[in-house]
Amino acid sequence: MKDVVIVGGGLVGGLTALLLQQSGVNVTVLDAAPILDADKVLATTNPRVLALSKATIQLLETVNVWDKVARHMPYTGMHVWNQNGYGDIEFGQPTTAPERSQWLGSMVEPSVLNLAIQAQMQQKIADYRTCVQVTRVEKAVKGWCITLADGTQVQTKLVIGADGANSFVREQAMIKLDTLAYKQSAISCAIKTQQPHLHVARQIFLPTGPLAFLPMKDDDWVSIVWTLPEDHTDEYIKLDDDAFKTLLEKSSLHMLGKIIDVTPRASFPLKARAAEHYVQDGLALVGDAAHVIHPLAGQGVNIGCLDAAVLCDALLNDKARGMWANLQTLRRYEHIRKGQNEAMMHSMSAIGWLETTTFTLLVWLRNFGLKRVQNIPQLKDQFMHQASGLNILNKTRYSCTKN
Ligand SMILES: Cc1cc2nc3c(=O)[nH]c(=O)nc-3n(C[C@H](O)[C@H](O)[C@H](O)COP(=O)(O)OP(=O)(O)OC[C@H]3O[C@@H](n4cnc5c(N)ncnc54)[C@H](O)[C@@H]3O)c2cc1C
Secondary structure, three states: OEEEEEEOOOHHHHHHHHHHHOOOOOEEEEOOOOOOOHHHHHHOOOOOOEEEEHHHHHHHHHOOOHHHOOOOEEEOEEEEEEOOOOOEEEEEOOOOOOOHHHOOEEEEOHHHHHHHHHHHHHHHOOEEEOOOOEEEEEEOOOOEEEEEOOOOEEEEEEEEEOOOOOOHHHHHOOOOEEEEEEEEEEEEEEEEEOOOOOOEEEEEEEOOEEEEEEEEEOOOEEEEEEEEEHHHHHHHHHOOHHHHHHHHHHHOOOOOOOEEEEOOOEEEEEEEEEEOOOEEOOEEEOHHHOEEOOHHHOOHHHHHHHHHHHHHHHHHHHHHOOOOOOHHHHHHHHHHHHHHHHHHHHHHHHHHHHHHOOOHHHHHHHHHHHHHHHHOHHHHHHHHHHHHOHHHHOOOOOOHHHO
């Protein structure tokens, strides 16, 4: 009987496995994905980036993954404003050569990050199985029984579902899912701009939805995430490159000058999903398996990493007391993280709606909100502290104040 089996070895599953392993827990990781080919990953630039918070970077440092990340782009400033009004807010500052103390976070290509996580798991997790498909997850008399596509069965006291938005573990445990279709999609691609990004992440709220410019490589490449109503997405995806560049320049008010180059565009449907429960007896969900939020705040993976930290902290507290995967402990994890994640999810949905509205009163309120935060430094600091995730991380053993 295993102590813990983690289904899914993406960022959140990998982080959970490494946090437990470094505290002496024997972990099994089952992942359907293959080991990435490092040469291939590093030879191509993924046009999509993840905006990692300070807390996520700190967690990746804790498990020695961060120094394996082959490339990333720190950001030292954030600028958010409304096209439809005068609301405008800035955090941090632009810079040409960011020092670590100035970082607000960093942008990483998902494949580059997965490469680093996989490399560390290959070194540290003795039972790390890739290219395995989990086909059944059943409650047994004691713990859970997991069946793989080749018929192998694994018995475990605790199963952690870190298997993404379409979680099979969640489905097998019959945990209900609330889904909110935003009727929006996001277009993502990389662009080369005339003016340098100066390590500033920019987001404009257009009447159709937010458009984000995220610094990604060199001084003049940014990744864009453009949230649009579904019919606009289809139309914009079909445009030829020149027409798309012109539209983007106009929509962004030529903020970074001319757009010189653009990579092929991809689109993602946007849905918010929330599992009704994060835990059952001997089972816990983390990351996208438990919740999927709007990408406008770039927080999806960051809140997943905080799930990993809070769950591991609770499990390791139990272990120190000679217990393991106590249902009360799992419920405490659910209580802490579900509340925090749902608050984030609802505020994102509300912002998404508020920012696309053209009702005059709401436009005024929205601008007033941005201006108010911009003009009160303490409010800005508080906002940044929350966005960094450190307020939550600092309540666990992974706090930088406890290192
Ligand atoms: C357009 C867009 C932009 C985004 N931008 C950001 C951003 O800027 N910042 C941010 O933080 N987040 C962002 N996100 C969200 C982020 O990508 C996700 O939150 C994150 O990838 C989820 O990580 P995860 O480990 O929970 O799941 P995943 O990365 O989906 O990993 C799941 C793993 O489970 C494995 N698996 C699945 N099923 C099985 C099975 N049956 N058996 C075995 N293994 C299985 C898969 O192989 C995979 O390795 C964005 C999302 C979108 C769509």
